[in-house]
Amino acid sequence: MYLRPAAAAFRVHLRNTLARPLFQIMLFVQPFTMVLLTHYVYGHAGSGASFYVMFGSGMSGMWVATAFSSAGDLGRERGYGTIQPVLASGVPLWVVSAGRACGALALSVVPVVTSTLASVFVFRTPVPDELSVVGMLLGVAAFGIGCHSFGLVLGHLFLLSRRTVVLQNFLEWPLIIVSGVIVPLTALPTGVRWFSAVLPMRWGTEAAERSFSEGVIPWPLLGAAVGIAAIYFAAAVALSHAIERRVRTTAGLEVI
Amino acid sequence: MGTPAIEVQGLTREYRTSTGLLRRTARVIPALRGITLTVEPGEIFGLVGPNGAGKTTLIKILTTLLLPTSGQARVLGYDVVSGHRRIRRSINFVYGGERGLYWRLSAEDNLRYFADLYQVPLREANGRVRELLELVGLDDRRQERVEGFSKGMKQRLHLAKSLINRPRVLFLDEPSIGLDPVAARQLRVLVERVRSESGTTILLTSHYMWEMETLSDRIAVLIDGSIRHLDSPQGLRLAAVGSHVVELVLGDDAREETLRAWAGRFGQVVSATASGRRLLQVHTSRPDELNADLATRKLSGIAHFATRDSQLEDAYVLMVEGA
Structure with missing residues (x-):
């Protein structure tokens, strides 16, 4: 029933985003910078740290492109004055935001691919022999699904109040670190590991990392990532209904 | 229905x-x-x-x-x-x-x-x-x-x-x-x-x-x-202003109070200025009577005058200012 509006939101997100010079840099240039940085940080740590060079950069790019781009996108829609006509069309807000987040997810494959290619062909990052490509792909996909659902929750929360938007930049890097994409999960302080456990991205990262270093397909980790993502998605849907009612009460969708 | x-x-x-x-x-x-x-x-x-x-x-x-x-x-x-x-x-x-x-x-x-x-x-x-x-x-x-x-x-x-x-x-x-x-x-x-x-x-x-x-x-x-x-627009206009507005542009020697008292017999009188000149606007539904009376009297101080149909804007200004 809502497939068509969601697909339309997907297309609009692709077109709108690709037209933004800032996003073009984020998609096509930033991954190289990140690979360069991680290469110098982990370059001498041997193949045990190769995952963070090859995929950490791309997956952090995926996180920024999906979770933060789609969350910020809802705020931008408010700024453009388009969120009111979208809401007034009768399509539930979560359908449109989920469609847009899928668009962001599709685009976020670009930094993963470019940073992986850069690390393999430019920086000659060592790859373990026992690597499971299928497990890796599934892990990255689970990570992406986690970004999508988590980004939906964030995006809807950002709509609640203009003040919450300031959290957007504040949260970006701490969440990347807590997801274990750039820094190994084992290096995180024990106190924050419990927090990372409730993030679907963390389980996707761990699944990808295990497939990379041990050559296995860690189904329980993949299941945890997708299961937690599903909970976030359900929360985003419930939140969107509550938010819709709240913004109708508080006039919170006015153009800023 | x-x-x-x-x-x-x-x-x-x-x-x-x-x-x-x-x-x-x-x-x-x-x-x-x-x-x-x-x-x-x-x-x-x-x-x-x-x-x-x-x-x-x-x-x-x-x-x-x-x-x-x-x-x-x-x-x-x-x-x-x-x-x-x-x-x-x-x-x-x-x-x-x-x-x-x-x-x-x-x-x-x-x-x-x-x-x-x-x-x-x-x-x-x-x-x-x-x-x-x-x-x-x-x-x-x-x-x-x-x-x-x-x-x-x-x-x-x-x-x-x-x-x-x-x-x-x-x-x-x-x-x-x-x-x-x-x-x-x-x-x-x-x-x-x-x-x-x-x-x-x-x-x-x-x-x-x-x-x-x-x-x-x-x-x-x-x-x-x-x-x-x-x-209706016409209803609002007629109720607030009347059918016409007669605008009297006052000369330098005009005695505004006298003119206001005379014009007040035909409708509501509003003072205004236009292009730096004093103006009396008479909101009336009897413009012919006003014009005829003006022609027979020798009223000093009116530089010139014009009659036009009233507009919704006249009514609106009266309604908002009088609110």
């Missing part, structure tokens, strides 16, 4: 705001204070009033983007609080200004997106987009990005977007704001065409009184959240 297009009873809306950084003080600002009105199907209903009178708040409630604080509002028979999903399918709106479009997309892509959101049947959607772009005169610019459009073009695209779902009720909130006279006229022609061709009910707001007078079947004057006057 059928279901009214819009039915509002005792509608109120308050905004809560707070001031202060450390010690926040909450304030309640009443925007609507017990609005009651009915708009019949196919009617063009005008809503005028000064800035902050509550026009946009009323439209946002009727378009289901805001909830009322109390009272009832129904659009096409559905309650705006509980039946908002049903209402949304059958209405659309234009809010004045350039926002509300995707500037990085083309005109065609903007319309196609909203056709998808409103789930216009697929076999109709492309034709509908083309037809609307033609209607608003943008068919030759359909593939250009909106960011390159003039204000008038954006406003016409807004109107096209608002017609994508063939709405039964259309809300136009200051659709001609900022438009040049030619673009504003084109927009008025379009609005008239929409009503005559599809019988769409239109609720319109504008600060341009001649526009409201030309388009509206009835007009409500909203002041400080309440409807103070509600009638």
